[in-house]
């Protein structure tokens with residue numbers, strides 16, 4: 400059934416259970432605080448350049464309820480279409496980051512062609528070495544393993560209330576999405592950074608330091 404948003408009813412309860420449940424830990428073989436160091440040992444797969452179709456871009460922006468006060472980051476921005484659409488359709492500001500300098504040149508030219516060059520910036524760099532703390536919305540089209548490695552950085556850097564939307568890849572059982580939307584053969588996932596999540600992260604870090 401395409402296009403029907405589903406909001407998990409007891410997501411908080413579910414997430415707690417998943418974070419603390421023995422079954423979840425057995426299946427994941429990782430405690431939440433262990434994610435960064437454990438995954439840091441593994442080489443990540445290379446994320447290929449594949450663009451998000453415009454209809455899916457539009458749906459991602461509406462899932463995040465992007466408005467003119469938002470700062471939308473696309474981590475791995477490709478040709479810049481997501482932040483350019485956020486600026487041209489909703490008047491938001493945006494930042495795109497990509498490893499590939501060719502993508503950055505293309506995105507910068509596309510922003511100029513769309514007349515939103517004053518509202519968006521593109522910079523070449525590794526998203527894992529980037530500060531995206533000004534973001535109120537983060538868009539992702541990466542891979543599952545990359546999302547998992549990025550998750551603790553999202554929790555740390557983003558403010559409470561920030562939204563994260565991912566095209567096709569979720570974050571595993573450690574961070575179940577609040578919304579799952581199916582559009583044709585695509586699946587989109589959305590999360591919000593909550594105060595509870597921040598507190599849990601601080602607690603986990605304190606325990607790890609003991």
Ligand SMILES: C[S@@+](CC[C@H](N)C(=O)[O-])C[C@H]1O[C@@H](n2cnc3c(N)ncnc32)[C@H](O)[C@@H]1O
Nearest residue numbers: 446448449450451475476477497498525526540
């Ligand atoms: C699947 S494409 C998505 C492009 C765009 N976000 C979209 O949805 O149309 C993934 C992009 O992420 C970039 N990328 C992969 N790993 C990256 C990293 N570590 N840091 C920054 N960009 C990265 C790739 O160069 C590629 O352009």
